[in-house]
Amino acid sequence: MKLLRAMIIIALSFQPVTSMAEQTSGTNVGADLPPKVRTLLLQEMTIILETTKDILEAMVRGQNEVVAKKAQAIHDSFIMKQEMTAADKKALKASVPNEFLERDQAFHQLAARLAEAARKEDNAAQNQLFSEMINACAECHSKHAMGQFPEFSSPD
Template sequence: MRIARGSIPLRIGAQLALAAWITIVGAPVAGGEEPLAPKLTPKLQDLLRQEMLSVQQASQDILLALVSGDDARVAERAQKIHDSFILQQSMTPEDRAHLMAVAPEDFVTRDRAFHGLSAELATAARAGDRPAQRERFRRMIDSCVECHERYATDRFPEFAP
């Protein structure tokens, strides 16, 4: 009991030090990234997996819609990816603080960029601009790969160095 009580300020102190270190020094050096999921609470791990499964399904639908010239379907699915920020929607302030403490800034930036691309894809699809749709979709696939290479080598060990 005494040990547990004593360890709480220590842990908070260490987290503050880490947060300050990240603010000053920046995210870990490129190439030194680690899998993100093991650092998350079980709830956040679950939210991340749910979001990824829904992104995977929507991406498969988009591929089929793109090669069928179905602009309306591309727009609807891409918008769904953009809106289904499950990770953001179901997070309490505590969850969010935890995520921000453990996720490198680079991960958060990549996640935002990915969701931004899905909004651009939806816009291109509503405008019926097919070359732009293909260009955005290619960049989205690049985002999947680049993020998995850096932060999901536990789930996708083939990407491990």
């Protein structure tokens, strides 16, 4: 049942995103970043994807502790923050729109809230927050990663 519910949530969470992608234009952040910062961002994204899959599995297995640990890791192990020098950070801020930075911050906040819901063993809140997280991935990609994910902007 939990697996089914998780699948439904994921399916539903993608619906508003595609329509939003059709309506708005964004900036292709990857193309504007200094190469080193872009590499760090792509590394962070790869780890985030793996960790998100781990969270899904832990949720369908009812493993609250694993969900808490992994969600907290997404929040904390912010490669960009950890490995960027002050000059890199300045270059990042100069290259991307504020909207992108705000989205990134909001995404990391969601991860922290998911970790908290898992620590409280609140399954309903975990489902809601996980769905919001997946939505945040697709929304940001549709607006700021068209180079990497051109399918968001192609007609159905």
